[in-house]
Amino acid sequence: MDLSKYHQKRDFNSTTEPKGEIKKSKNEFIFVVQEHAASHLHYDFRLEMDGVLKSWAIPNGPSMNPQEKRLAIMVEDHPYDYKDFEGTIPKGNYGAGSVIVWDEGTYVLTEEQITVPVSDQFKSDLQKGQLSFILKGKKLKGEFALVRLKIPQKNAWLLIKKRDQYAHKADILKESKSVISHLTLEEMGT
Numbered sequence: 737m738d739l740s741k742y743h744q745k746r747d748f749n750s751t752t753e754p755k756g757e758i759k760k761s762k763n764e765f766i767f768v769v770q771e772h773a774a775s776h777l778h779y780d781f782r783l784e785m786d787g788v789l790k791s792w793a794i795p796n797g798p799s800m801n802p803q804e805k806r807l808a809i810m811v812e813d814h815p816y817d818y819k820d821f822e823g824t825i826p827k828g829n830y831g832a833g834s835v836i837v838w839d840e841g842t843y844v845l846t847e848e849q850i851t852v853p854v855s856d857q858f859k860s861d862l863q864k865g866q867l868s869f870i871l872k873g874k875k876l877k878g879e880f881a882l883v884r885l886k887i888p889q890k891n892a893w894l895l896i897k898k899r900d901q902y903a904h905k906a907d908i909l910k911e912s913k914s915v916i917s918h919l920t921l922e923e924m925g926t
Contacts, residue, residue: 741812745830756815758787764842768819774833788813797909810891834925836914841873874915878902
């Protein structure tokens with residue numbers, strides 16, 4: 737896992753984003769979803785693994801409806817400390833715009849019999865293009881899958897909610913406040 741692409745894209749003299757380093761949670765793996773008003777509004781979905789946050793940009797945001805598959809574009813790894821980042825990235829910087837922590841929590845892989853270390857299973861599943869996991873968030877709960885699309889652009893995936901007790905058709909994105917600051921994206925930008 738590597739943060740070089742993350743560091744190359746940012747000028748830490750002009751952005752308050754964490755420079756960060758590779759580090760890990762003490763117990764369960766964390767996930768975070770950040771709502772981000774950059775050039776286009778999107779949600780950044782991040783799963784901790786091997787000391788970094790594996791990251792996907794989801795243009796239409798996550799859904800709790802199993803019938804709504806959401807495009808997820810894999811982007812560069814982010815540092816673990818990015819999990820708490822909220823604020824406004826100044827104009828002229830990569831990703832300029834306001835960011836809130838829309839959801840956070842922990843996750844586990846759903847393989848019933850993992851016979852290798854979890855990080856090895858995650859890497860194997862990532863390479864195969866199919867990750868299955870259970871989110872234990874404040875907004876997102878239950879089983880989800882990330883499935884890589886079989887198109888030339890290798891970073892295109894789908895985020896899919898699995899049918900379980902947490903699945904529903906209500907628009908989860910209407911829950912628009914940060915789980916940390918309790919501000920909306922618009923309030924963060926003012």
